[in-house]
Amino acid sequence: MTTYTNPVLAGDRPDPAIIKVGDEYWMTYSSFEAAPGLLLYRSSDLVNWTYVTAALPEPVGNTFAVDIAEHDGRFFIYIPFIPTAWSDLTEPSIFVIHADSMKGPWSEPIDLGIRRAIDPGHVVGEDGRRYLFVSGIRRTALSDDGLSTVGELEKVYDGWRYPDEWVTEAYALEGPKLFRRGEWFYLVSAVGGTGGPPTGHMVIVARSRSVHGPWENHPRNPVARTTDATQKWWSRGHATLVPGQGGSVLDDDWWMVSHGYENGYRSLGRQILLEPIRWSSDGWPEVSVDDPGGELEAPAGAAEQHPASSFADDFSELRLGERWAFHAPEHDEVARLSLDDGLVLAGKGSSPADASPLAILTGEHSYEVEVDVELDGDVEAGLLLFFNNRLFCGMGIDGERMLSFSGGIRTHWREPAPAVRRLQLRLRNDEHIVTGWYREPGDEWTRHHVRYEASGYHANTVGDLLSLRPALYAAGAGSARFRDFRYTVL
Known part of the structure; x- marks a missing residue:
């Protein structure tokens, strides 16, 4: 059976x-x-x-x-x-x-x-x-x-x-x-x-x-x-x-x-x-x-149920719909995207809240996401767990400092990350406990000094029928290049 x-x-x-x-x-x-x-x-x-x-x-x-x-x-x-x-x-x-x-x-x-x-x-x-x-x-x-x-x-x-x-x-x-x-x-x-x-x-x-x-x-x-x-x-x-x-x-x-x-x-x-x-x-x-x-x-003749799987995206092709989707897009939002040694995302808005992040759905209790972020021009960009424009957490960079977000706002915490324009970022959501890491390419990972608890990031908190999704964002007048995105089921 x-x-x-x-x-x-x-x-x-x-x-x-x-x-x-x-x-x-x-x-x-x-x-x-x-x-x-x-x-x-x-x-x-x-x-x-x-x-x-x-x-x-x-x-x-x-x-x-x-x-x-x-x-x-x-x-x-x-x-x-x-x-x-x-x-x-x-x-x-x-x-x-x-x-x-x-x-x-x-x-x-x-x-x-x-x-x-x-x-x-x-x-x-x-x-x-x-x-x-x-x-x-x-x-x-x-x-x-x-x-x-x-x-x-x-x-x-x-x-x-x-x-x-x-x-x-x-x-x-x-x-x-x-x-x-x-x-x-x-x-x-x-x-x-x-x-x-x-x-x-x-x-x-x-x-x-x-x-x-x-x-x-x-x-x-x-x-x-x-x-x-x-x-x-x-x-x-x-x-x-x-x-x-x-x-x-x-x-x-x-x-x-x-x-x-x-x-x-x-x-x-x-x-x-x-x-x-x-x-x-x-x-x-x-x-x-x-x-x-x-x-x-299962229904008669059904195949064995497919398990959840990890994946990697090198952005050699644009998998909109199947994998990625914009949140709160304006007309022709896809024009912000191009493929050039990774995924190039033009900046929009002034923060994750109005940047129409590019997100994926997840159904796992525990997972890890990782991406390489490089800045071009006057822009900030990063990796988030995004619910909506009022509720998200994660981190970004602007070339001078690391920006930390929790509860949908930029926090007061000044993370001692290097002031660079390229950084690899990682977020782990382990049964609602969110931990971040960062490193320059080739270096060892450094754990972000602050962890978050995200069990309250849901519809009854903010009255919006959505979910918490891994997301990439770019805000400002420049653009960000994302390389080697990885989603790992834990």
Whole structure:
């Protein structure tokens, strides 16, 4: 028997959206203020995922939870964008992109004109028409080509109310995902709030014989919920249900993909969870395990789960999307990058806070990152563990001194590092304890005199649904050359 453990895709990958295309599964997730955005992964067994492409090179705004749909052989991703300091949007707006294949190329985003709504969910009704459900839960009809709306949003479902004594963040009816199985349409939603207390977020289900309702709530809601803070996965929610590799949607082989925070490691963000689904005798989906934190039986035919791996990047090629992504990019941010004896990153802003760092995702409890930094012109540059513009730690150099950062500010500590324009930097995050080292090329490593504790670098600290990521930054008028980046799982 092949087994797996959650997460099936580690690191900050919230609000997973998944579609089965033939014998393959395709998945993406909220990319928020990262560019490229909407990274697409492919799998044949739901356990092991391979990066394929980025569907959104330049986001219109902060990219929230999407839905993937196939209709008449064409593929669609419905995207809610949220206004940010770098976007032109003034209110939440839903767009769509489309392609002939999940591999792309994907179109430019098309504005559907839907405002003040998030979390789209696409479905084709029994009448053959296309509909888009959104947070609330509200609904509008779509044109036959799926690229415009027909009519206004209307309220269609009131949700399921949990007992008032349950400890949640907020009611927050959101994340509608719809599918048809037999004579029933199923509406899978989230309530309870995605952050806050670990027992908040949950998955609820309703069904109807018509896409127009009325919707009947699952008699045993919620389908999934973190019931106790001692469990491994917190704030479980925002689920999509998909059939397994059996031949028909009427088979009992179904799976649920959702997200959750790992107990004790909120700093890693919401990670992707896989749980088996069984169908009750009265036609409702039920989770097969109370807590998905242990070893689980994998889908039939699944390969052994890929372990986490270390890597080195000599920057002989630019692996945007697959590995690197800008935080809070402006238009054409990629123009800041070039390859010339390493990765050359033009400076931006005046500190890590406004420099749009180049970051990678990580899902490990303990890891080490290392890079060679060389300055060119009036610039400071360095190596960070970066959450957002208000919360980061690490170190940089400006040619005259070492700059030390903790809690999102430059600290008063004057590290006695050499006043040089090239230095190799290393950061180790060992179960939240962050230690730094530096050296001139060829010399011995010197440990930074101050260590940091980073367990509080998470969403509930600063109200931002992101994660702590290794990052490179360059601020100022010059540029920095980065060589020999290494990521090591400890």
